[in-house]
Amino acid sequence: MKSNPRLRATQAAKEELSRLGVDPFSVQIDRIVTPTVGMIGERETILAGTNNYLGMTFNAECIAAAKEALETSGTGTTGSRMANGTYALHHELEKDIARFYGKRDAIVFSTGYQANLGMISALVGPGDTVVIDADSHASIYDGCALSGANVIRFRHNDPEDLNKRLRRLGDAAKDVLVVVEGIYSMMGDRAPLREFVEIKKLYGCALLVDEAHSIGVLGEKGQGLCEEEGVVEDIDFIVGTFSKSLGNTGGYCASDNEQMEALRYTSRPYVFTASLPPATIAATRKALELLEKGQALRHQLTSNANQLHAGLEALGFKLGAPANAVVAVIIEDKLDALHMWDYLLKHGVYVNLMVPPATPGSYSLLRCSVSAAHTSEQIQTICDTFASWLALPEDSPYRRPQA
Ligand SMILES: Cc1ncc(COP(=O)(O)O)c(C=O)c1O
Numbered sequence: 001m002k003s004n005p006r007l008r009a010t011q012a013a014k015e016e017l018s019r020l021g022v023d024p025f026s027v028q029i030d031r032i033v034t035p036t037v038g039m040i041g042e043r044e045t046i047l048a049g050t051n052n053y054l055g056m057t058f059n060a061e062c063i064a065a066a067k068e069a070l071e072t073s074g075t076g077t078t079g080s081r082m083a084n085g086t087y088a089l090h091h092e093l094e095k096d097i098a099r100f101y102g103k104r105d106a107i108v109f110s111t112g113y114q115a116n117l118g119m120i121s122a123l124v125g126p127g128d129t130v131v132i133d134a135d136s137h138a139s140i141y142d143g144c145a146l147s148g149a150n151v152i153r154f155r156h157n158d159p160e161d162l163n164k165r166l167r168r169l170g171d172a173a174k175d176v177l178v179v180v181e182g183i184y185s186m187m188g189d190r191a192p193l194r195e196f197v198e199i200k201k202l203y204g205c206a207l208l209v210d211e212a213h214s215i216g217v218l219g220e221k222g223q224g225l226c227e228e229e230g231v232v233e234d235i236d237f238i239v240g241t242f243s244k245s246l247g248n249t250g251g252y253c254a255s256d257n258e259q260m261e262a263l264r265y266t267s268r269p270y271v272f273t274a275s276l277p278p279a280t281i282a283a284t285r286k287a288l289e290l291l292e293k294g295q296a297l298r299h300q301l302t303s304n305a306n307q308l309h310a311g312l313e314a315l316g317f318k319l320g321a322p323a324n325a326v327v328a329v330i331i332e333d334k335l336d337a338l339h340m341w342d343y344l345l346k347h348g349v350y351v352n353l354m355v356p357p358a359t360p361g362s363y364s365l366l367r368c369s370v371s372a373a374h375t376s377e378q379i380q381t382i383c384d385t386f387a388s389w390l391a392l393p394e395d396s397p398y399r400r401p402q403a
Pocket residue numbers: 111112113114116137139181185210212213241242243249250251
C-alpha cells in the first residue's frame with residue numbers, strides 16, 4: 001500500500017520526538033510491582049500517571065472474586081449482550097450500579113468510551129441538538145459524531161455560556177441533551193454541577209454527567225461529584241467507567257429514565273461488541289462494594305492529593321486546579337515539558353505528558369494522578385524529583401537549549 005497522507009503528520013511528529021530522544025507515548029511498564037510501583041526496564045518507578053485512584057488493582061478480595069469467576073464461568077462470553085453474551089452476572093452488576101446511585105435502572109457497556117458513545121448516540125440523532133462542554137473527553141465528542149446530531153459547544157465550566165446557548169434555541173431547548181463531566185481528567189477541575197442542574201431545570205432539557213474521574217473519589221459513598229453537590233436525583237444520566245477508581249475495565253450508565261431498556265436495542269456500541277468477561281464483572285462488583293464503604297480510602301486519597309499539590313505549589317509550579325486526585329502541572333513550553341517528563345521518568349517517576357492539541361489550552365501538562373495507595377514517602381519523592389529538575393544547570397541535557 002502507498003504511504004497514507006493521513007498518517008504523515010503523525011509520523012513526522014513521532015520522528016521529531018525520536019530525534020529528541022523522548023517517546024512519551026511508548027512507555028512500557030515491564031512489571032507491575034504494586035498499584036503505585038512498576039519496573040520500567042531495570043528501574044523501579046513510582047506510578048503517578050495512572051487513574052488507580054483507590055489502588056484497587058491489587059485488592060485481594062477483587063482478585064479472589066475474579067479468579068472464582070474465571071474458573072466457574074470461563075475467560076470470555078464470546079458474544080454481544082444482545083446475542084449470546086448476557087450472563088446473570090451482567091444483570092447483577094447492572095442491579096448493583098442502579099442501587100449504588102439509587103436509580104431505577106443501569107446499563108453496563110464494555111468500556112467507558114463505549115458508554116459515552118452508546119448513550120449519546122442512542123439519546124440523540126440527526127435533527128436533534130446536543131450541547132457539550134468544550135473541554136469534553138474524546139468519547140463524548142465521538143458519541144456526538146456517531147449520533148449525527150447538531151453539536152453546540154459551550155465554554156468550559158461556564159454556566160452563563162450554557163444558558164445563553166440554550167436560550168438561543170428557544171422552544172427547542174427542552175429537547176436538548178446537555179453533556180458535562182464531573183472532574184475533568186486533564187486539569188482536575190470540577191464542573192459547577194449545581195448551576196448546570198438549575199439551568200437544565202429552567203429549560204426542561206436532559207443532563208448527562210460523566211463521572212469517570214469522580215466515582216470513588218468524591219462523595220460520602222463515592223458516587224462522585226453529583227453526590228458531593230447533592231444533585232444525584234437531578235441528573236438524568238450518570239455515566240462512568242470501571243477503569244479508574246474501580247481498577248478494572250468497562251462502563252455504565254445509571255438512570256431513572258423509563259426507556260433505558262429500549263436503549264439496549266438501539267445503542268450500536270452496546271449491541272455490536274462483545275460483553276464484559278465474567279472475571280471483570282466479578283472483580284468490579286467486589287470493587288464497587290469496597291468503594292461504597294471506602295471513606296477511609298477517600299480520606300487517604302485527599303490527604304495524598306493535598307500533600308502533592310502543596311509540595312508542587314511550594315516549588316513554584318503553576319497547577320491546573322485546587323488539590324484533587326488529578327494534579328496537573330502547567331508547562332508553557334512544549335519542549336520544556338518533554339525534557340522534564342523524560343527527566344522524571346529517568347529518575348523513577350512516571351507522570352502523563354499532555355501536549356497541544358490534546359490539552360485544553362496552548363500549554364503542555366505534566367499530569368500527575370494521586371492514589372490512596374501512594375505512601376507519604378512516595379509523594380515526597382515525586383516532589384523531590386520535580387525539585388531536582390528545577391535545580392539542574394542550564395546546560396543539562398534535560399533542559400531545553402536556551403536561545
Ligand atoms: C471523562 C472520561 N470519560 C470516558 C473515558 C473512557 O473510559 P475508558 O478508558 O474506561 O474507556 C475516559 C478515559 O480516560 C474519561 O477520561
